[in-house]
Amino acid sequence: MDEAILDEREFSKQLNQNNQRAFLKMIEAYEKKIAPSMRAQGYKRINQKERTVIFSFGEMTFIRSRWKKGDTVRIPVDEKLGLEPRQRFSQELLYQITELSNYMPYRKVVAVMELLKKIYITKNTVQHALEVAGQLINEKEEYDSLSVQSWTEEEKEKVKPKILYVEGDGVWVKRSTDKKKKSLELTHFVVHSGSKKGKRNVLMDKLEVVSTHYQRAKDKLLDLIYQHYDIDSNTLIVTNSDGGKGYSPKVFKELADAFNPKKHFHFWDAFHVNQALKKNLSPFPSGLVNQAFKAIKNRDKSGLKTVLDTAESLIESDERLEAFQRFSRQLMKNFRFTDKPESFGLSSNGIGIMESQHRKITYRMKNRGMYWSKKGANAMSQTILLSHTGELRDLFFGEWRSHFDTMKDQEKNTSGLPCHDENKNYTLPQLKRTNVKKKWGEHMIEERD
Incomplete structure (x- = not known):
């Protein structure tokens, strides 16, 4: 032996x-x-x-x-x-490569496949897997837009929340294909029906949208809310943002008005308000910072203006003065949105969650020498969301693929279909078919380690 x-x-x-x-x-x-x-x-x-x-x-x-x-x-x-x-490459292998790429750089995926499976691939193979995933995402979006018209209340039961929470913010990553624009924004929206306490708080009925196309992300957000939530005159809608471009109170008011809720409350994210105050008032005596926080806490708008005017009088540089005046105008204009949710009988739980929701994207796509093309960033960010919700496998192997093929065959064989105006914006309550996307070409993704 x-x-x-x-x-x-x-x-x-x-x-x-x-x-x-x-x-x-x-x-x-x-x-x-x-x-x-x-x-x-x-x-x-x-x-x-x-x-x-x-x-x-x-x-x-x-x-x-x-x-x-x-x-x-x-x-x-x-x-x-x-x-x-x-x-x-088989579909199963491409799925596994895509899943791994959501957590590690391409070259690490190559090393892991060799170590654990003795499968020898290259960085280009990982890029190809993401290309396939990106194409499937486009097809799934088209399938959803085609199939949503046949949904009924019996076929899909909607969530009926007492309060619907919506937040949005941008994630900036380094760009590889444009020397003039060194950064690329990922538009990220999160919608949920509340926070459930436990060892770790869990957002209930959570849905997320991420895209490199701002308007497309907004349209998809409206689609998801309409398809998954039953909002009526008894529903409260609570929105929260940092007030940046594309995420202003006006943007969220328009979104809430589309659903005619009982009431809409918008808040300027407390973390970003505190951060902005510290950043802009830090060059001045510490007493001004404390007075500013006290004025916001006591809802003393005139007292806050006095603090800002005092700080402005101490600035000598024209460049710094212009920047501070912009901040001062924004703070005074949106002062009413700096109030606490508790002032309106609401809980702060479930509000101000964007930074934690960003983390799964930023951990993979920021720093460590990562550079992204627009299509690459779009594919990676969306597959990351699908991985975290357990839906990535369905993207590759779900029944929707055979249903979509049947729909496309029927569409080819059906004449006299109405033309779709691809320049027309989304309007509620009618759900429009999304634009048919162009096929993703080669070298869609560029990641450098």
């Missing part, structure tokens, strides 16, 4: 060889099984061709038959394995 310690690497290698033999036997058996059925359908075998594909269990080379009836050519083995024409 051999008493040497087991070499797991050699044992794993033997298992892989056994797997390969089992795979080839399965292909051979399926070829024999499907042949009578193909002949019964009127197909004739025209030839056999070799194909090499990298699966999640390793690289496999196999021979399969091609069948033809009229102008139609089918390869049953490829259909059985879920392989696309001229695709070198």
Whole structure:
């Protein structure tokens, strides 16, 4: 009896060889099984061709038959394995690569696949996986817009919240493709029905939207709210933001007005208000900062103006004066939004959650020498959200894909369909079909470590 310690690497290698033999036997058996059925359908075998594909269990080379009836050519083995024409990687492998890429740089994904699976890929393979995911995201958005028209209350029960919370903010990442614009903004919205206390607070009925296209993100946010929440005259809508460009009180008022709620409360995020006060008043005596915070706490607008005027009188630089005046005007204009939720009988729980919700995106996409193209940032940020909600696998393998193919076939065979005006903006309550996106080309994603 051999008493040497087991070499797991050699044992794993033997298992892989056994797997390969089992795979080839399965292909051979399926070829024999499907042949009578193909002949019964009127197909004739025209030839056999070799194909090499990298699966999640390793690289496999196999021979399969091609069948033809009229102008139609089918390869049953490829259909059985879920392989696309001229695709070198299986869908399962592309899904796993995409999942890993949501947590680590591309080169680390390559190293992990080699270490754990003895599968040898390159950084370009990871880019390709994200390209495929990006295309599927586009198709899923189109599918959702087509299928939403057939929804009924019985088919999909909506959440009926007493209070609906909506927040929005931008995430800035470094840009790789534009020398003039060194940063790229990801528009990020979060909507939920409240915060549930526990060891870690959980946002209930949470939905998220992220996109490199601001208007598209707003449209999708409205779609999601309309599709998933039942808002009536008894619903309160609470919104919160840092007041930056694209996230002003006016923007959220327009959003709330689209649903005619009982009441809409908007708040200027307390964290950003405190941060802005400290940043702009730090060059002055500390007493002014304390007075400013006290004025906001006591809802003393005139007292806050006195503090700001005093600080302004101490500024000597024209450049600094102009910047401080902009801040002062914004603070005075939006002073009413600096009040606490408790002043209106609301809880602060579930308000001011954007920074924590950003973290899963910023952890992966910011710092560490990361640079992104616009399409690359869009694909990565959206797959990160899908990974965190457990929906990424559905993107690759969900039933929606076969339903979408059926819809597209029906669309091709149906004449007289109304034309869609792709320049028309979203309006409620009618849900418009989203624009059909162009196919994502090569080199869509650029990430440099």
